[in-house]
Amino acid sequence: MNKYEELMVRKNEIVLKSVGIDFDKYETGKLSFDYERLMKDVGYTLEEVSEIQKDVGVGSTPLLELRNITKLARKSSRTGKAARIFVKDESCNPSGSFKDRRASISVFDAMKRGYKGVGAATSGNYGAAVASQANIRGLKCIIVNECYDSKKIGQPEILEKGRKCEGFGAEVVRLTVGPELFYTYLKILEDTGYYNASLYSSYGVAGIETLGYEIAEQCMKKLGKEPDAVVITHAGGGNVTGTARGLIKAGAVKTKIIGASVDLSGLHMASDIDFNKKSFTTGHTGFGIPFMTNPDRSDVPRSAARPLRYLDRFVTTTQGEVFWMTEILAQLEGLERGPAGNTSLVAAFAIAQEYEDDAIIVVQETEYTGAGKHLIPQLNFAKENGIKVYVGDPKEQVPGKSIVIPSHPSIISVTDIDMEGLKNSYIKNAINKLTKNIVEQVDIEFLSLETKMAKEKIVEILKQHKVGGI
Ligand SMILES: Cc1ncc(COP(=O)(O)O)c(C=O)c1O
Numbered sequence: 185m186n187k188y189e190e191l192m193v194r195k196n197e198i199v200l201k202s203v204g205i206d207f208d209k210y211e212t213g214k215l216s217f218d219y220e221r222l223m224k225d226v227g228y229t230l231e232e233v234s235e236i237q238k239d240v241g242v243g244s245t246p247l248l249e250l251r252n253i254t255k256l257a258r259k260s261s262r263t264g265k266a267a268r269i270f271v272k273d274e275s276c277n278p279s280g281s282f283k284d285r286r287a288s289i290s291v292f293d294a295m296k297r298g299y300k301g302v303g304a305a306t307s308g309n310y311g312a313a314v315a316s317q318a319n320i321r322g323l324k325c326i327i328v329n330e331c332y333d334s335k336k337i338g339q340p341e342i343l344e345k346g347r348k349c350e351g352f353g354a355e356v357v358r359l360t361v362g363p364e365l366f367y368t369y370l371k372i373l374e375d376t377g378y379y380n381a382s383l384y385s386s387y388g389v390a391g392i393e394t395l396g397y398e399i400a401e402q403c404m405k406k407l408g409k410e411p412d413a414v415v416i417t418h419a420g421g422g423n424v425t426g427t428a429r430g431l432i433k434a435g436a437v438k439t440k441i442i443g444a445s446v447d448l449s450g451l452h453m454a455s456d457i458d459f460n461k462k463s464f465t466t467g468h469t470g471f472g473i474p475f476m477t478n479p480d481r482s483d484v485p486r487s488a489a490r491p492l493r494y495l496d497r498f499v500t501t502t503q504g505e506v507f508w509m510t511e512i513l514a515q516l517e518g519l520e521r522g523p524a525g526n527t528s529l530v531a532a533f534a535i536a537q538e539y540e541d542d543a544i545i546v547v548q549e550t551e552y553t554g555a556g557k558h559l560i561p562q563l564n565f566a567k568e569n570g571i572k573v574y575v576g577d578p579k580e581q582v583p584g585k586s587i588v589i590p591s592h593p594s595i596i597s598v599t600d601i602d603m604e605g606l607k608n609s610y611i612k613n614a615i616n617k618l619t620k621n622i623v624e625q626v627d628i629e630f631l632s633l634e635t636k637m638a639k640e641k642i643v644e645i646l647k648q649h650k651v652g653g654i
Pocket of ligand 1: 307419424467
């Protein structure tokens with residue numbers, strides 16, 4: 185056995201020690217597990233989560249109305265109508281993004297259980313959040329950041345996020361793109377005995393629930409009603425999951441949950457060549473679609489991020505449109521914010537035009553911006569990498585080859601991704617993990633909850649795949 189294989193044999197043991205969750209006890213059928221029990225075992229109520237966050241300056245962020253952007257949407261709309269657009273200014277959190285909500289609960293749990301330090305594998309914002317929370321709680325912090333191609337070149341945004349982690353005093357292990365990320369991270373957890381503040385743990389997702397809850401509460405207080413839709417930038421799926429769960433806990437069950445990602449189709453995330461051809465480091469389809477259709481591909485055996493349970497709609501935007509919106513937000517609303525939140529803002533701008541003027545659409549986050557995250561270094565870097573940047577129709581864009589900045593607000597649009605297709609891919613991936621091609625009744629119920637599809641439909645799909653036991 186080589187070193188990699190040896191470590192993989194110890195994987196479950198390392199994960200168990202570093203997260204303190206015995207995932208085996210949640211397994212129920214051949215492919216199912218008890219998701220709600222996993223979430224319940226976090227052991228903190230929503231009120232307690234909120235208290236933990238208040239103690240460290242996390243959450244209770246303002247809900248701002250984007251009046252000028254709403255006006256522009258109405259001017260651009262074919263009907264002259266558009267919903268009122270609001271944004272939850274999550275950049276007001278201590279490290280500058282909603283990721284503080286996630287980190288605050290994991291780090292609190294690590295402290296309570298007596299761990300000396302915490303670790304996280306992340307593209308950056310989450311690392312900064314964990315590092316910031318670790319400082320407040322007096323713990324050490326190691327962040328593993330996949331940030332370079334094999335020539336040790338990284339794009340400005342990702343380097344910026346790494347610097348921010350170091351700014352908080354974390355030890356940052358910078359890696360080139362490739363499969364060594366998981367190995368290195370596991371090895372660090374084993375060597376240090378640190379807590380795995382995994383992005384995908386139930387603690388992290390429970391921490392995001394307050395975001396959805398606050399949105400519902402603020403809308404009720406300010407506007408006397410719940411939002412018609414909440415638009416959520418989507419990558420690994422925790423953002424959608426936690427926000428939707430919080431909205432549901434607040435009783436906002438009719439609010440439409442819309443996920444939005446930047447379209448990076450055709451670019452391979454694990455490819456050394458493609459790594460620096462993308463101008464976005466999160467909130468894109470390269471993470472969004474694989475994690476949605478196979479959520480357990482993470483650093484814990486069962487991810488608490490299950491976006492297909494909650495999504496009503498999933499749309500994509502283009503890189504050029506998000507750069508445009510970053511500029512518009514600064515110019516029209518005086519808010520200079522980073523790219524992730526602006527992805528859902530673009531989607532909200534287009535989707536608002538499908539609604540009447542009295543409807544409410546909430547963009548669920550902003551993130552901080554900084555030197556490397558700004559659109560100018562990102563666009564200059566894209567040009568250096570041979571990507572054509574021009575003004576025109578964003579529909580012409582080819583990820584990795586061109587970025588098209590929209591020539592007029594009226595051409596901003598979203599592309600709807602077929603939810604049925606995503607759900608079918610999810611089920612196919614689940615079936616592929618079966619050791620024998622057989623399921624139990626509990627698996628059918630699980631798949632129905634995972635995909636929001638009727639049990640009869642699940643049975644039909646399973647039969648198409650010649651799965652037995654039904
Ligand atoms: C600021 C910001 N917004 C949104 C996301 C997407 O969240 P998730 O990965 O939970 O879907 C990320 C994740 O990296 C992020 O850093």
